[in-house]
């Protein structure tokens with residue numbers, strides 16, 4: 001549950017230094033366009049090299065006891081998405097991880113320089129693609145600090161948390177089709193807003209926001225009608241990514257009663273390219289505080305945990321090319337765990353499929369420097385953020401680039417998630433609408 | 435826009451009478467398990483025969499000018515879902531319809547008895563399957579009568595409609611994975627409910643409800659960031675089905691603030707097996723009343739329409755084997771049209787994909803006999819429905835079967851949707867949860 005004591009960092013045949021986010025201890029999973037074959041394939045990353053898992057598979061290098069039982073032409077890695085690999089289940093995920101750590105260890109007998117140059121590519125030279133086919137996407141609201149802050153702004157401190165908040169992980173179904181990868185530019189949305197909450201106007205979004213989140217990928221399905229028990233939940237989670245739930249606050253305020261956010265959220269959600277597996281994150285588990293009130297039995301977990309992932313939000317503007325840190329938070333600031341979210345999702349019988357994505361909800365820490373949205377950082381727009389060059393920001397402006405980063409600091413090694421970034425483009429002009 | 439004047443019913447080589455729901459004027463699209471080949475394939479229905487479209491395709495019978503341009507091995511119908519066919523676009527939908535009407539007309543030169551017996555199956559002998567791969571499902575709330583009734587129950591008649599209701603088609607993202615076909619049994623959900631809206635308990639749903647809806651299938655995608663204009667919307671809609679948005683009212687009441695319904699809806703949504711195309715429904719268009727207030731320009735439609743589809747809800751109980759009509763409504767009772775829903779969905783840039791499903795929202799007529807949910811029919815449980823055998827119902831009980839039917843009455847012919855039915859099974863016992 002705590003970071004490894006006296007861990008000796010693994011040594012790889014691929015050189016990288018201690019601060020590199022992709023040591024052998026990481027072994028993330030993703031997808032990319034192979035620049036040589038032109039094909040989209042699944043991949044991992046070690047140091048600064050992206051490695052084509054489809055090619056390794058075609059070379060017969062996944063030869064552990066479990067993978068050896070698969071039919072010769074099953075090709076779980078030679079696809080544009082990771083779903084087929086994920087569907088194999090946790091024992092296979094573990095074996096693939098160990099196989100890759102062994103193949104690329106400093107004393108590997110199976111990877112020579114010629115093979116390495118054939119299967120690996122400099123990270124800067126490749127185009128990453130969406131790692132998973134996400135059929136259904138759900139977003140939760142599980143950081144109490146965030147829910148409290150939003151509640152104070154809208155209802156005052158006495159009624160900040162809704163009556164249900166401490167009893168269930170509130171969530172809503174999000175839009176799967178508009179999930180995009182790190183780097184995709186985001187067009188400022190237009191839609192209905194209403195200053196007086198009575199008469200609407202058609203306007204570009206003036207309160208464009210980000211939400212700092214972590215996404216969890218489902219790796220094991222449950223059949224329709226059959227809920228998942230809390231003790232089983234960890235086996236249903238393949239791994240995690242960074243997630244930015246772009247939000248149009250003025251559109252949201254007008255539309256969200258009574259059925260929740262819709263146009264305000266469905267124009268884009270950005271995820272980081274790498275899935276960091278539950279196994280890689282195991283050394284960074286952090287026990288969550290005891291929940292008071294005690295939740296109903298189906299949500300009770302003696303071993304309720306999150307992970308110690310340092311999260312940072314950087315803002316770059318057209319005038320501020322360097323980018324500046326505007327928030328630091330941590331995945332440990334969760335009230336409801338990912339396991340509890342997953343269990344709650346299935347309690348009435350909803351079936352989750354391999355590849356489904358569960359957003360954590362905006363992860364805000366207890367103090368202002370740790371808030372996970374512009375809404376909170378600028379306190380509803382009333383306290384503009386001051387940037388190092390004298391610029392101010394309440395919400396995001398055209399040309400701004402917002403980047404989320406996540407890092408786990410181990411003993412002698414670092415595990416990173418890769419960037420989750422997007423630049424804001426101006427809204428389309430009205431001729432696109434009527 | 436009105437029903438055809440002096441339409442002479444088409445004559446088919448497949449015999450059926452005037453009251454049959456699947457004359458040549460219908461040509462619905464679906465999918466089924468072919469009992470001979472054992473394969474799932476797409477299909478249509480004429481009279482009481484289900485016809486395998488994959489087999490017709492393999493016989494080269496889709497030979498119109500557009501289909502002839504497709505590559506020989508493109509096989510748009512030889513799949514378990516209709517998506518590939520739908521992706522071809524409206525001109526192909528029209529050609530396929532005309533081809534089928536010609537092939538199976540009474541004077542057809544291409545279908546002899548031997549071929550007919552090879553490609554067709556008695557409807558009662560086949561298992562229908564989900565017609566489309568639905569990646570994203572959205573449910574709207576566009577019947578003003580329904581929204582008003584629910585509003586009166588929760589907030590009184592003065593504030594029945596939320597301020598945004600007459601300005602935008604309110605909707606939320608639903609759960610795609612739990613959409614099931616007609617006939618699938620529905621397990622009564624368990625989850626959190628709260629009598630005092632403060633302290634929850636874990637309980638089986640005691641207010642299990644249906645929602646009478648029509649679903650629209652998207653047949654043309656729009657790219658991320660690019661909204662659909664109102665004049666283009668009709669070309670994006672392939673066709674329609676019946677839809678029952680099963681709802682656990684007691685779970686919904688506790689969970690839905692502030693992000694909308696979640697567990698209360700995601701355990702199941704039932705659809706009818708056939709997609710009735712926009713083209714088949716064309717003669718049944720009904721102009722919708724002028725909207726007051728006038729919506730914003732992007733939603734304005736001089737030709738705002740719905741369809742004259744008679745809808746019926748039948749309830750069968752363990753004691754009442756016959757089933758009894760508990761509601762009659764009509765698709766014309768919409769405030770916001772399907773075209774307006776689709777346009778609104780994309781206004782901030784959300785991309786819709788071929789196969790996406792848009793639920794109309796519960797379709798209630800103006801009078802009690804036309805209400806589209808038990809919540810309304812029993813007025814929040816206060817006025818139980820009396821069934822012919824003396825039984826009463828506020829909400830659905832174990833063993834009840836709820837069936838939605840839809841019919842358009844043309845001149846000398848009838849177009850039906852097929853049943854949208856589900857039987858309620860008892861909740862799982864608690865050992866399935868912890």
Ligand SMILES: [Ca+2]
Nearest residue numbers: 211245361362
């Ligand atoms: Ca969020």
Ligand SMILES: [Ca+2]
Nearest residue numbers: 645679795796
């Ligand atoms: Ca509904």
Ligand SMILES: [Mg+2]
Nearest residue numbers: 245265268269
């Ligand atoms: Mg989003």
Ligand SMILES: [Mg+2]
Nearest residue numbers: 679699702703
């Ligand atoms: Mg539903």
Ligand code: NI
Nearest residue numbers: 525528529532
């Ligand atoms: Ni024609």
